[in-house]
Amino acid sequence: xxxxxxxxxxxxxxxxxxxxxxxxxxxxxxxxxxxxxxxxxxxxxxxxxxxxxxxxxxxxxxxxxxxxxxx
Amino acid sequence: xxxxxxxxxxxxxxxxxxxxxxxxxxxxxxxxxxxxxxxxxxxxxxxxxxxxxxxxxxxxxxxxxxxxxxxxxxxxxxxxxxxxxxxxxxxxxxxxxxxxxxxxxxxxxxxxxxxxxxxxxxxxxxxxxxxxxxxxxxxxxxxxxxxxxxxxxxxxxxxxxxxxxxxxxxxxxxxxxxxxxxxxxxxxxxxxxxxxxxxxxxxxxxxxxxxxxxxxxxxxxxxxxxxxxxxxxxxxxxxxxxxxxxxxxxxxxxxxxxxxxxxxxxxxxxxxxxxxxxxxxxxxxxxxxxxxxxxxxxxxxxxxxxxxxxxxxxxxxxxxxxxxxxxxxxxxxxxxxxxxxxxxxxxxxxxxxxxxxxxxxxxxxxxxxxxxxxxxxxxxxxxxxxxxxxxxxxxxxxxxxxxxxxxxxxxxxxxxxxxxxxxxxxxxxxxxxxxxxxxxxxxxxxxxxxxxxxxxxxxxxxxxxxxxxxxxxxxxxxxxxxxxxxxxxxxxxxxxxxxxxxxxxxxxxxxxxxxxxxxxxxxxxxxxxxxxxxxxxxxxxxxxxxxxxxxxxxxxxxxxxxxxxxxxxxxxxxxxxxxxxxxxxxxxxxxxxxxxxxxxxxxxxxxxxxxxxxxxxxxxxxxxxxxxxxxxxxxxxxxxxxxxxxxxxxxxxxxxxxxxxxxxxxxxxxxxxxxxxxxxxxxxxxxxxxxxxxx
Numbered sequence: 001x002x003x004x005x006x007x008x009x010x011x012x013x014x015x016x017x018x019x020x021x022x023x024x025x026x027x028x029x030x031x032x033x034x035x036x037x038x039x040x041x042x043x044x045x046x047x048x049x050x051x052x053x054x055x056x057x058x059x060x061x062x063x064x065x066x067x068x069x070x071x
Numbered sequence: 072x073x074x075x076x077x078x079x080x081x082x083x084x085x086x087x088x089x090x091x092x093x094x095x096x097x098x099x100x101x102x103x104x105x106x107x108x109x110x111x112x113x114x115x116x117x118x119x120x121x122x123x124x125x126x127x128x129x130x131x132x133x134x135x136x137x138x139x140x141x142x143x144x145x146x147x148x149x150x151x152x153x154x155x156x157x158x159x160x161x162x163x164x165x166x167x168x169x170x171x172x173x174x175x176x177x178x179x180x181x182x183x184x185x186x187x188x189x190x191x192x193x194x195x196x197x198x199x200x201x202x203x204x205x206x207x208x209x210x211x212x213x214x215x216x217x218x219x220x221x222x223x224x225x226x227x228x229x230x231x232x233x234x235x236x237x238x239x240x241x242x243x244x245x246x247x248x249x250x251x252x253x254x255x256x257x258x259x260x261x262x263x264x265x266x267x268x269x270x271x272x273x274x275x276x277x278x279x280x281x282x283x284x285x286x287x288x289x290x291x292x293x294x295x296x297x298x299x300x301x302x303x304x305x306x307x308x309x310x311x312x313x314x315x316x317x318x319x320x321x322x323x324x325x326x327x328x329x330x331x332x333x334x335x336x337x338x339x340x341x342x343x344x345x346x347x348x349x350x351x352x353x354x355x356x357x358x359x360x361x362x363x364x365x366x367x368x369x370x371x372x373x374x375x376x377x378x379x380x381x382x383x384x385x386x387x388x389x390x391x392x393x394x395x396x397x398x399x400x401x402x403x404x405x406x407x408x409x410x411x412x413x414x415x416x417x418x419x420x421x422x423x424x425x426x427x428x429x430x431x432x433x434x435x436x437x438x439x440x441x442x443x444x445x446x447x448x449x450x451x452x453x454x455x456x457x458x459x460x461x462x463x464x465x466x467x468x469x470x471x472x473x474x475x476x477x478x479x480x481x482x483x484x485x486x487x488x489x490x491x492x493x494x495x496x497x498x499x500x501x502x503x504x505x506x507x508x509x510x511x512x513x514x515x516x517x518x519x520x521x522x523x524x525x526x527x528x529x530x531x532x533x534x535x536x537x538x539x540x541x542x543x544x545x546x547x548x549x550x551x552x553x554x555x556x557x558x559x560x561x562x563x564x565x566x567x568x569x570x571x572x573x574x575x576x577x578x579x580x581x582x583x584x585x586x587x588x589x590x591x592x593x594x595x596x597x598x599x600x601x602x603x604x605x606x607x608x609x610x611x612x613x614x615x616x617x618x619x620x621x622x623x624x625x626x627x628x629x630x631x632x633x634x635x636x637x638x639x640x641x642x643x644x645x646x647x648x649x650x651x652x653x654x655x656x657x658x659x660x661x662x663x664x665x666x667x668x669x670x671x672x673x674x675x676x677x678x679x680x681x682x683x684x685x686x687x688x689x690x691x692x693x694x695x696x697x698x699x700x701x702x703x704x705x706x707x708x709x710x711x712x713x714x715x716x717x718x719x720x721x722x723x724x725x726x727x728x729x730x731x732x733x734x735x736x737x738x739x740x741x742x743x744x745x746x747x748x749x750x751x752x753x754x755x756x757x758x759x760x761x762x763x764x765x766x
Contacts, residue, residue: 064604
């Protein structure tokens with residue numbers, strides 16, 4: 001399955017799941033309101049993963065971005 | 072906007088799409104005598120609402136996590152004949168009831184321990200869907216809540232639509248639109264606060280359960296009942312203001328502290344977690360926010376509309392340039408050069424200090440005090456207290472006002488300007504990878520940059536870091552290798568006069584030390600840096616008034632911190648000088664000065680430097696120009712002295728703050744490590760320069 005960290009800059013997608021294997025990372029991502037169902041657009045992959053979601057922009061490191069599963 | 076009267080409200084809810092079942096109505100007289108509490112996500116404008124309500128000033132910026140600790144203020148609402156006087160409290164922002172950092176824990180504690188008479192949940196109107204989940208949790212917790220939709224100006228110009236009337240009806244709580252920067256909605260907000268606080272025939276809160284799947288509701292009901300039972304037996308340590316339902320849900324969501332306080336043993340808890348998981352197919356910590364989202368989406372149907380995304384292209388292009396390393400790093404260097412080197416260093420520490428120190432104090436102020444002191448005080452030893460080498464006026468006040476104040480002020484001005492523009496979150500992501508190598512993550516950029524202003528202030532903000540390891544490392548690096556603005560400004564002026572190369576050498580040596588000590592420290596200390604997350608606020612044109620007010624507020628804090636210590640330093644040094652203690656201390660430091668190849672007089676700077684770092688640098692400034700043989704320090708000596716003095720023990724205020732924030736063990740061992748590293752580096756540098764003959 002594809003993760004947010006694997007999208008290309010400019011690519012649009014939808015979040016379909018959060019990997020529950022790392023509970024700490026999952027909690028952090030969910031706290032920020034990053035949830036399945038949200039439409040996103042990737043802006044940059046490096047030095048951090050930057051994406052737009054519903055009028056907000058977020059930066060996550062690769063580790064966190066890898067627990068976000070996308071279409 | 073007010074919800075409809077209670078009776079029809081409940082009826083409305085019964086058929087409401089959201090369908091939050093009302094379970095219990097709380098009486099107004101439940102002992103809620105606490106403050107009006109402001110809660111919400113970071114960077115939604117809580118502090119600006121606080122300022123509007125109380126008329127006092129706490130720092131407002133375009134950076135999540137500006138509020139560290141809890142600010143208090145007072146609010147007066149004229150209500151008919153009498154005036155309602157309320158305390159208002161502004162804890163740091165929080166993303167939810169499961170805290171990520173210590174300050175979020177502070178915020179949660181305020182919610183459940185201070186028995187607030189009214190809770191304002193402040194949200195950014197543009198991202199309401201993401202924040203409404205917290206509102207529902209607060210409603211479930213039975214808190215006397217008002218939803219404050221802030222930043223309406225930005226939202227409206229960008230085409231967002233929000234029907235607060237319908238929203239208030241569906242939630243069953245008052246909803247007010249505000250704009251923290253211009254005061255729109257303030258009057259209505261005050262009116263609603265008064266109504267909530269006084270009850271006004273209305274209950275102070277309605278506890279409603281968040282509607283999860285039936286099976287999960289059953290599990291939560293069971294847990295709630297058990298916790299309730301434990302509570303009756305006084306076997307829990309839960310905060311008195313936290314209801315058992317909230318405790319049950321948080322425990323199931325993985326809040327280990329709440330789970331431990333709830334009195335349920337881990338076996339029982341594990342069984343409940345498995346049961347809930349089997350019912351819905353996901354772990355509860357994932358299921359809960361997802362279901363909440365489904366509920367809030369329904370509530371917002373037809374109430375909230377976001378615009379067709381039309382991004383401001385110039386702003387967006389600039390934002391992208393800042394986060395692209397190829398353009399971002401040159402921009403960073405340009406910012407450092409313009410703001411800090413040219414503006415703070417050359418203009419502040421050079422030109423303005425020149426006016427103040429040489430012209431104002433050198434020609435007018437000090438000669439005046441000298442005449443007064445000599446005329447009024449018959450004893451030379453007492454005259455010395457005021458106008459001698461270490462006199463309160465000639466040393467203390469002169470350094471504080473003429474040398475340090477302009478530098479610090481220009482630093483805070485630059486810092487506030489950058490902060491309000493939204494630059495720092497972008498810088499944080501840019502440096503994240505580098506910071507991870509020194510055991511921190513990009514979020515540490517704020518304490519580190521702020522350290523260049525005042526390390527004491529920066530030590531307080533290390534609280535915003537997530538893990539203990541990061542907090543210790545950041546505290547150590549601040550104390551060791553980050554010169555504060557006053558010190559840096561003076562060192563810059565000193566070294567700058569000896570050529571740009573010397574200044575670059577200084578920066579390189581310190582950067583090397585930060586890297587090495589951070590890297591080594593991250594290997595030695597257990598644990599690891601937290602993962603990096605940051606919401607990027609939109610880039611905004613800073614408002615001059617806010618930048619000025621904020622700089623002055625920081626200045627004021629600094630001044631109350633600095634002036635007493637400056638004066639104290641003068642008095643202590645005067646006493647030491649008079650009693651001969653200074654000679655002894657100087658004597659004691661002599662071998663160290665020899666090791667570093669410095670004249671004995673330089674010991675003064677190191678001694679004074681403990682009272683204020685900048686003070687020590689200022690002493691060096693003095694020495695460089697007016698040493699006894701009139702020759703001043705050689706460039707070689709000056710370089711070694713500047714580096715060693717920067718690394719050497721932090722000032723007394725910072726040291727006290729290290730004790731307070733990190734505890735005596737960490738503070739004392741840091742001091743030891745710092746002394747060792749400083750002397751070793753100075754010694755190494757001295758011999759390296761002798762060998763290579765560079766300076």
